[in-house]
């Protein structure tokens with residue numbers, strides 16, 4: 001033990017210090033950034049009413065599997081999560097601000113959009129203020145395992161040039 | 164290598180791995196009593212049997228997708244597909260690793276010396292696990308139960324499957340407890356790493372239990388199984404990592420006569436894993452079982468706790484391999500070690516370039532798991548089979564390891580390039596998934612070739628090791 005080189009002792013000590021530092025940093029996770037999403041008290045009836053009104057007014061088409069394609073104006077936008085899709089298919093404008101209300105229609109889902117994540121507890125809604133940048137697309141992905149086709153539960157928001 | 168050479172190796176100019184462990188502290192070349200040998204045989208058979216069954220299911224999965232062969236199956240392929248997939252995953256990612264843990268506990272117990280305590284737990288644990296392993300396969304073969312592809316521990320919702328899982332879990336726990344009750348063997352580096360794997364395993368079981376107790380009634384089966392196995396499943400990755408480091412160290416001791424880093428550094432690195440794993444059960448008190456925080460806390464735990472130990476031991480191994488490169492050409496074990504390290508490092512580096520939803524994510528997992536698999540494959544050839552009085556002759560076993568390793572490397576790199584070029588995740592191999600650019604095509608082709616090589620290597624390895632296990636042991640060895 002006595003003939004151990006100095007650098008080796010430093011290596012052991014340094015490693016131990018690094019590990020302790022990493023461990024000490026753990027409470028910081030609790031404040032991890034997921035602040036962008038807020039939970040809101042919106043019951044299922046109000047959500048459905050908002051959703052139906054939005055689709056009725058701003059529907060511009062339909063996909064092959066009957067998913068409505070909706071181009072809402074800036075403001076309130078409703079997204080329903082259900083096994084294994086998000087509806088409707090959204091077309092938003094770059095540079096405009098949208099209040100995205102997302103709610104699960106069946107079981108626990110998750111949503112990741114624009115780098116923000118929320119868990120979608122049935123009976124509650126999650127709210128995110130979203131301002132798409134340049135034209136292109138944004139992905140909306142389910143982040144909580146919700147059944148065999150969970151991996152297919154993703155949708156692309158089309159971002160259009162600002163009018 | 165002869166143990167007497169240790170003194171010469173000890174004069175190595177640089178400090179890494181300078182301390183030589185006293186004879187008896189290492190598990191290589193340890194001699195087993197007939198009772199312990201029978202236990203080790205059971206674990207080895209469970210490990211290789213799981214891989215063989217997983218391979219057979221993979222073949223059925225492929226057949227069930229081809230219209231010409233679909234008709235040969237006794238069930239409709241749609242319902243069979245996911246059940247078989249779940250069983251394939253549980254055998255090749257959970258039972259295989261846990262059986263290696265079981266085998267390691269026997270070797271470490273054998274190195275403990277002196278009178279042994281709680282000996283009946285050993286064969287009991289092994290027996291329960293083997294029975295459990297068999298039960299796990301029954302639902303897939305009878306095509307019963309509802310499959311769930313939840314993370315880490317996928318489930319076929321059927322009593323036989325849950326019973327099988329519980330028997331495997333309890334069996335391995337008994338083997339771990341018996342090892343911890345005879346702590347003499349834990350003093351060596353390999354023994355220490357296996358001890359860490361064992362403790363982390365028990366912590367994972369505590370997490371499963373806490374999750375089970377805190378889950379509310381009336382949940383959907385998908386959510387129930389996902390959240391039941393989420394935390395403990397993460398802690399099981401600590402177990403797998405510790406086992407890989409134990410295997411690397413055992414192989415290094417065999418090939419070079421010493422551990423990859425000094426025992427003190429090794430203990431700090433591995434010991435930290437237990438400290439991090441202990442945070443797991445605490446999370447169940449801090450966060451709601453169904454919350455986002457609960458999920459992110461365990462993901463964070465892997466990032467914080469599981470990066471440094473493989474980097475430390477892997478760096479030591481790299482230094483060792485470079486310094487002793489002249490010996491590598493003559494040592495099959497050293498070559499196996501080098502391939503395992505290379506594949507694992509490639510996977511680890513890829514982990515830093517993850518593109519959220521393209522093919523780079525699975526390429527990271529494939530390479531990391533490939534590296535772990537390779538470590539265990541080499542362990543079987545240089546430690547476990549010899550300890551079972553079955554010395555591997557001929558080059559076939561080593562060729563299969565090389566084929567698997569190089570194939571896995573090419574496969575992961577090709578998949579990574581394809582992902583970086585924009586091929587989406589989970590649709591690999593599908594026709595017309597935007598595979599248009601020449602780069603994507605070449606990457607997909609290379610990835611396919613590597614995959615085929617890896618599959619052939621893996622199948623060959625299973626056949627070779629199984630034939631050694633089922634053959635009579637070397638008479639000269641006793």
Ligand SMILES: [Cu+2]
Nearest residue numbers: 109142146153
């Ligand atoms: Cu979902």
